[in-house]
Amino acid sequence: MTTTLNDLIEVDPAPEPPAKPVKAGLLDPRQLLRSVPDALRKLDPRVMWRNPVMFIVEVGAVFTTVLSMAQPSLFAWLITIWLWLTVVFANLAEAVAEGRGKAQAATLRSARQDTVAHLTDGRDIAAPQLQQGDLVIVEAGQVIPGDGDVVEGIASVDESAITGESAPVIRESGGDRSAVTGGTRVLSDRIVVRITQRPGESFVDRMIALVEGANRQKTPNEIALNILLAALTIIFLLAVVTLQPLAIFSKAYQAAAPDTAALDGHGVTGIVLVSLLVCLIPTTIGALLSAIGIAGMDRLVQRNVLAMSGRAVEAAGDVNTLLLDKTGTITLGNRQAASFVPLQGVDPEVLAEAARLSSLADETPEGRSIVALAGGGDVPAPASAQWVPFSAQTRMSGVDLGGRRIRKGAASAVLKWAGVRDAEVDEIVDRISSGGGTPLVVAENDRVLGVIHLKDVVKPGMRERFGEMRRMGIRTVMITGDNPRTAAAIAAEAGVDDFLAEATPEDKIAYIRTEQQGGRLVAMTGDGTNDAPALAQADVGVAMNTGTSAAKEAGNMVDLDSDPTKLIEIVEIGKQLLITRGALTTFSIANDIAKYFAIIPAMFAAVYPGLDTLNIMRLHSPGSAILSAVVFNAIVIVFLIPLALRGVRYRPSSASRLLSRNLLIYGLGGVVAPFLGIKLIDLLIQLIPGI
């Protein structure tokens, strides 16, 4: 695991600047066109039924179509066309959102080749026939036939088919790097894999289903919002239907008033009633709601995170507590040399040179950091050097240069090798340990020169990032196997709110449970099998793709890049999804005010001329006013598709500031925009003769 994390850090040395808005998927205009057939297919009432608001619009459109055929007029047909367009635009939003997932799914499908599985008992069967528990042999060049755990051997595996990352990864039996995914290719060596998937339920199958949104379920918040939208629809339906007897009464009272396209002796015409209804019900959010949800999942996919359910994405927005592994997330994967501490009487230069020589061949990050601290590796090592590699038995490494034998390593090992005991060394070693560092003792022959102080280096920018989290109301908790003193030192440096030292898997679960009992939602990442219970307990459990199958099963998200830092981004995406939903709902409802001012005078000014006072937009004619409102109502959906897909701009900040900002843009904007929009459309529409 260390290697992988380290590699990642090499790729992305500094965390992205905090203010960076979550990246947007671009909306390709061609994609709109490509999605048109899908959008038309969705007009099927059995599909539309799932979206009550748009279903009502469709029913209304059918109704006006019939009326237009019975009594054709330009006005009637234009309204009818635009009502149909409203429905189509709504479907288009969903189709575009789904279309982006479909492209991804196609790439994944190509990874799911027909492979033959070589069972350990000698039989060869087709991959789809594999059962759970089957043992298969995979050799260099072959594709792994199904998801499973390596039970024998070690191999490098190309997982680019699912992660997009071309560098091969190591998979070996036992430990936390045993999981392999079907569809990936073994590049070297030979492994035996125990299949853990059920037929047809491989990771790739699940990914395809997820990105296509095939079995997308409405999330709890989406369900609640749908109920509210349905209720609003019913209320407005009621308001429109009950208007009819009142309109008939009013028209009868003012019998001398001329009949108009909106109102005659039989009351408000069906076309206009439907127009009023469609304009009042929350079509904007109704049209975009599912696209927002799909796009939220899609934004995760673009970051190589697979959420197993929309519920998890929503929960990510709600998270109160983030459990972050120290190593790789908060600190750089490895400890770095911070200083050389020479013993009394030892020239610091001598110690530094010895440390440098001993580490020249040490390719671990620790080794490289020692060389860097000692003045760089530009001075080449003597040719006669005999490298002594690190081993678990000796717990030290070093170099032999003729008569000079230099070693560095754990204090006890080096002191034993040198055959000395030194109180001063003990004192330095204790001091470094208690401060959260790791001491490496350096000795030449039988003389101890001093100690290298290795310490955890907190990734740059993390402190600011955690401060930001705090402002968003999220507590960060560092999980580490270090002793409490070390942990406290690093926690203070990184600026996390709390830490869990010497953490065992049980400690993690206990911590999560305590948080949850206080009503808080917890997010964490994990990769090992022993993380699985905690991942399952957490509200948002992000499993690393490098992790074990157990971990991947337990979590509700999988990060294909295996980057624990991404948890922070996941939270931001969750919040962005919810904000987009709220912003467009607010916008949609705020739009109603202007529409009333357009339609009500248009309907009744002929009967009660005084009502023309309400026509504050000074729209051209009753016909143009109603048509403009309907056209605006349809077009605004198309205009907002990119926003729905991209999500509204999100900057981490406190709830109050987010609220004032979004309320200003989407609340006030929602009130003002339709006044301008309807007026503009009216200016164009009045050019049509007869309207």
Added chain:
Amino acid sequence: MAGWLFVLTLIAALVAVYRPFGDHMYRVVSGTRHSAVERGVYRLVGVDASAGQTWGVYARSVLAFSAVSILFLYAFLRVQDRLWLSLGLPAVGDHIAWNTAVSFVTNTNWQAYSGESTMGHLVQMAGLAVQNFVSAGVGIAVAVVLMRGFAARNAETLGNFLVDLTRITLRILLPLSVLFAVVFMVGGVVQNLSGGTDVTTLTGATQHITGGPVASQEAIKELGTNGGGFYNANSAHPFENPSAWTNWVQIFLILLIPFSLPRVFGRMVGQNRQGYAIAAVMAILALGSVALTVGFEIHGAGTVPQAVGAAMEGKETRFGVANSATFAAATTLTSTGAVNSFHDSYTALGGMMPMVNMMLGEVAPGGVGSGLYGMLILATITVFVAGLMVGRTPEYLGKKIQAREIKLASLYFLVTPLIVLGGTAAAFGTGNASTALNEGPHGLSEVLYAFTSAGNNNGSAFAGITVNTPWWDIALGLAMLLGRFLPLILVLALAGSLARRQPVPESDGTLPTHRPLFVGMVAGVTVVLVALTFLPALALGPLAEGLS
């Protein structure tokens, strides 16, 4: 100037009593020590004061109690001629008795009859006045249950209905009513058991001067936001509301409990600022409404108002325009429905304001209890819509607002438009609106007003329609019944649902529900979501009339 002083002193008085009176009510509804009288009542009805009820049991208790009340009152009215103090009045007719029984039990106090010529003193005192107390008590109790729902954590029970009702009646309503009955007597409101006196006037005609136990009923009529007048003329009658200062006291009493209940809410949820926020929303809407009503009446369009400088028709000269308009706003902003002027005679737009006040759902500050629970549901809807904009799934006071809560809150908002608009459309559809004296927009307003008033349990009337026909009595009776008990059940269910939820601790990421921004949002949602539903209907009524 006098008008300003009138309103400003009212505001000052309400602000002054907010804390002490709110705290008193909080102690009443949260106390566990019962007086001897209360214990006696519990023993009498056989209730264990410490046994909590789930929302379902609580709702059944409310419904059972109200059903018994309606039946009792109906029977009482039907046999009044055989009882004492009937003043020789006949038994009340069946459809009026039904309408009246429902009207008083639902805290509506719509009066399809004329008090002095229909009801004897015993029915007024032992029938109608009793309901003035307990129907107000029911409203407060239900609001308290909703507050408990917000305050509770993982709780199933929400208090005991009969205990709540008893304590609220004995410790809040009764003492204040006694006190203010005396105040009204001092102010000149009559209080006797006389059947009336016939006097010969200066011109030689005989005039019947009525008497009756008016002052004792007047206090609870306003305090409990009931509004049912002893006399037909209600608070415009000089024996009910003799002077400008008794008028001030009446408005103060109308607003006293509804405006102080947010304090109880704040205390209950442990954050007084939440109470202030709710009170602020109520105040903004109320002040806006009073300003508009008074403005329309003083600067109203029309030949006569322009000539005399204000719309004086239908108003008592001893109150004047501003004080009458303020009363009209107060009585419709709450569920009172008492009147001291004739709303039907208001300018078109001035008369629209009482309707709009009621259409808002009577939440600013609303009827006793019902106003607060209506407002809390509006706040819940606001939290749901706006709460998402802070990037969390919505929560109000730590309680997650999810499908069940939204379902109940949405249904709550469906009920009133359904009754008001459905009823109005039915009246026109069935031709029953033809009893309207006025045609055109004003006639439409009268019908719309009647159903708005009944559906929202207000009880005031635009008049102009003969409503004591069987159709109207039954239709409005149903409107009142459904308009009261459907929302009430939904509120109790919501309380039960909230109480079971584990609260989420507050953090910087939580939507703050006590800041001015949120206050403004709730006011905005109230106007946009609720009032706009009625705009098409209003356009054909008061707007058509007023903008012509």
